[in-house]
Amino acid sequence: MQRLGIYIHWPYCKSKCPYCDFFSRVQKNVDQSAIIKSYLADLEYYRSLNDDYRVESIFFGGGTPSLINPQHISEIIDKxxxxxxxxDRLEISLEAxxxxxxxxxxSELKSAGINRLSLGVQALNDVDLKFLGRTHSLNDALASIDSVLQNFNNHSIDLIYARPDQDIKSWQKELKTACSFGLKHLSLYQLTIEENTVFAxxxxxxxxxEKARKLYAVSEETLFHHGYNRYEVSNYAQKGHECHHNLGYWQGYDYVGIGNGAVGRFHINGKLYNTFYPRQQELITxxxxxxxxxxMGLRLPEGINKKRFFSQCGIDLNDVISTAKLQQFCRENLLIDTPETLQTTASGNLILNYLIEQLINL
Ligand SMILES: C[S@@+](CC[C@H](N)C(=O)[O-])C[C@H]1O[C@@H](n2cnc3c(N)ncnc32)[C@H](O)[C@@H]1O
Ligand code: SF4
Structure with missing residues (x-):
């Protein structure tokens, strides 16, 4: 039986942040019951296509899924x-x-069945929270973090760095504060200016x-010093508290996506499909x-497991990438290639997108 993750997307927010281009909109009077009913029906539909899975994780993402009535969260989990x-170790995360x-x-989300909570804090000072268009203050964030710590054993916060004019010292101070909370996991995202956003x-x-690289290096160093290992480009965890759901994406395991902003990777009759709203399927070559x-795989410091890679696509990793480029990047200490894995070095990780582009461009 293959493992499966389930992603439930909630496309609504209370307000739109000026940097965000995620699929989300601000809408009052959302008919939650009707939407949840359609989500439950879509889950039944996917199950009718393949029941030979063991669900290992559920992830409520958005948008802002903490706007969903906890009663509905529990209906979805029950379904x-x-x-x-x-x-029996089902991870059920929600972004709040x-x-x-x-x-x-x-406490209501916990009662509904959520066992991992990820809080979108973004900055640990009021000036930058305001700049990022967040509608919470530092005190609000601290009160929420407190409550998350009281209610859950598995938790994370998101922070955005590489803000304009952000200096290394103040970021280091924020990082130390973030590490002092005792959270199991931290996600640190480099601010990206996305087309058509208010920031753009x-x-x-x-x-x-150059500054962004320094901020990244400081992040990794500070977090490591406080017991957090980087296990993906932007994600850090205490040992054993990596996000199982997101690891599934990076390691190429199957998932169902529910909601009009979600996609999936789902096997039907032994073939892998890209699935998307509304109940559409497209065969993946x-x-x-x-x-x-x-x-996805090179985002992980552990790199790509070649045996798993072959079992997931039927092609040898070495037949997908340019041998000349591979040899060059290994000589330049950007990649490490062994019979079992292909992984980036610390310097390779800093130019990951360039490496991938070059490797694929045969
Ligand atoms: C899908 S959002 C949902 C989180 C939740 N709605 C919130 O804002 O608290 C997940 C995370 O992506 C990050 N993010 C969104 N847009 C970004 C951008 N343009 N640059 C960097 N990080 C971004 C934020 O840290 C955010 O918490
Ligand atoms: S960052 Fe979160 S709250 Fe802000 S618009 Fe994006 S999804 Fe909504």
Whole structure:
């Protein structure tokens, strides 16, 4: 029986952040019951296509899924566990925004079945929170973190760095504060100015490349010193607290995507499909699959497991990438190639996108 992750996407937010181009919109009077009903029906539909899976993780992402009534969260979890076999260590994560915390939110989410909470804090000072267009203050964030720690054993916060003019010392101070909370996991995302966002229209620039690299290096060093290992480009965890769901994406395991902003990778009659809303399926070719496995797998310091790679796409990793480029990057200490794995070095990780582009471009 193959393992499966389930991603439930909630496309609504209380307000739109000026940097964000995720599929989300601000809408009052959302008919939650009707949407959840359609989600439950979609879960049944996917199960009718393949029941030979064991669910290992459920992830409520967004948008802002902490706007979903906890009663509905529990209906979705109940439906999933009734439809498929599931792991006795089923990880059930939810992304929450502090601006939805009414003081009862986290205990209600816990009662609904959530066992891993990821809080979108973004910055640990009021000036930058305001700049990022967040509607919570530092005190609101701290109160939410407190409540998350009280209610969950597995937790994370998101922070955005490489903000314009951000200096290394103040970022280091924020990182130390972040490490002092005792959270099991931290996600640190480099500010990206995405097309058509308010930031792009205002011509706001994130920190320049060299500064961003320094901020990244400081992040890795500070977090390592405080007991957090980087296990993906932007993700750090105490040992054993990596996000199992997201690891599934990077390692190429199957998942169902529910909601109009979600996609999936799902086997039907032994063939792998890209699935998307509304109940659409598109066959993935071995070459497409190989390329996405390369792009995802090199994000992990452990790299790509060649045996698993072959079992997931039917092509040898060495047949997908340029041998000349591979040899060059190994000589330049950017990649490490062994019979079992292909992985980046610390310097390779800093120019990951360039490496991938060059490797695939045969
Ligand atoms: C899908 S969002 C959902 C989180 C939740 N809605 C919130 O804002 O608290 C996941 C994370 O992506 C990150 N993110 C979104 N847009 C970004 C951007 N343009 N640059 C860097 N990080 C970004 C933020 O850290 C955010 O918490
Ligand atoms: S960052 Fe989160 S709250 Fe802000 S618009 Fe994006 S999904 Fe919504």
């Amino acid at each position: 999933i566990t009734a439809l498929w076999h599931y792991s 925004n502090p601006n939805t915390d009414d003081g009862r939110l986290f 229209k205002k011509n706001i620039k994130s920190a320049d490349e 071995p070459q497409e699959r190989a390329e996405e496995l390369l792009i």
